[in-house]
Amino acid sequence: MDEFLQFARQLERLTGIDLTLYKRPQMERRLTALREKRGYRRFQDYFRALEEQPEILNELLDKMTINVSEFLRNPERWQALMQHLPEVAGRPLKAWSAACASGEEPYTLALLLEERGGVRYDILATDIDRAVLARAEQGYYKEHQVRSLPPAWLERYFRRDGDAYAVSSRLRRHVRFLQHNLLADPYPGPLDLIICRNVLIYFTDEAKRRVIEGFSASLAPGGILFVGSTEQFIGAERFGFSSVGPFLYRKRD
Ligand SMILES: C[S@@+](CC[C@H](N)C(=O)[O-])C[C@H]1O[C@@H](n2cnc3c(N)ncnc32)[C@H](O)[C@@H]1O
Incomplete structure (x- = not known):
């Protein structure tokens, strides 16, 4: 060896x-x-x-891996996601932001759901790296980290604290952070949405396949999987998905 x-x-x-x-x-x-x-x-x-x-x-x-993230990374893909969100009746929408790094992704989702209004939701946000999760939980971001957000949203969902922007409790109360290793720990479920972007690219093909199978098992029928650039997979049907847009897959009924 x-x-x-x-x-x-x-x-x-x-x-x-x-x-x-x-x-x-x-x-x-x-x-x-x-x-x-x-x-x-x-x-x-x-x-x-x-x-x-x-x-x-x-x-x-x-x-070990880069843990850079951004609010609203690829805005047009978030827009597409919002168009394909499953309807849930009589209960909160359950979402998992896997490999969430410093929290921009789960907070972006919370923000978009608040903007939509009338949706109850819970977001589980996980990463393997405890240090990055601690930062995510605090929810403090520098100006350059929030620059892609429209000023009206900064006003509505953040509080100025010196030179930082602090995520408001309106978003924070919907997001729960937890350490989780995608390659070893059991997956939560059943879920309506999984966001997992820019981490599968680090995994071997075999590991990526296992993670996608795990996501498929975690999603309720009609649930959506949102992946990152270069993380699309061919043969969505093989995993029980149909492809509903670039980077978006729906779990079949
Ligand atoms: C480039 S960041 C992606 C951040 C965010 N999803 C985005 O796209 O903006 C990759 C993250 O994957 C995490 N990561 C690496 N291996 C992991 C694993 N086995 N399980 C869970 N998270 C992992 C890293 O700690 C890092 O925070």
């Missing part, structure tokens, strides 16, 4: 995260850079440091 694979096995035992389910070249490049930055020449020595020093492990968990 090569050195990286051995490291992957050890890290799985330590954290439950299986690096072999991520595309190797990208992951190896990223972790090699982190290892070198910390001054270790071999993965074995780096692993010993990870075991002993929580801040090195936290750095790895924080930097």
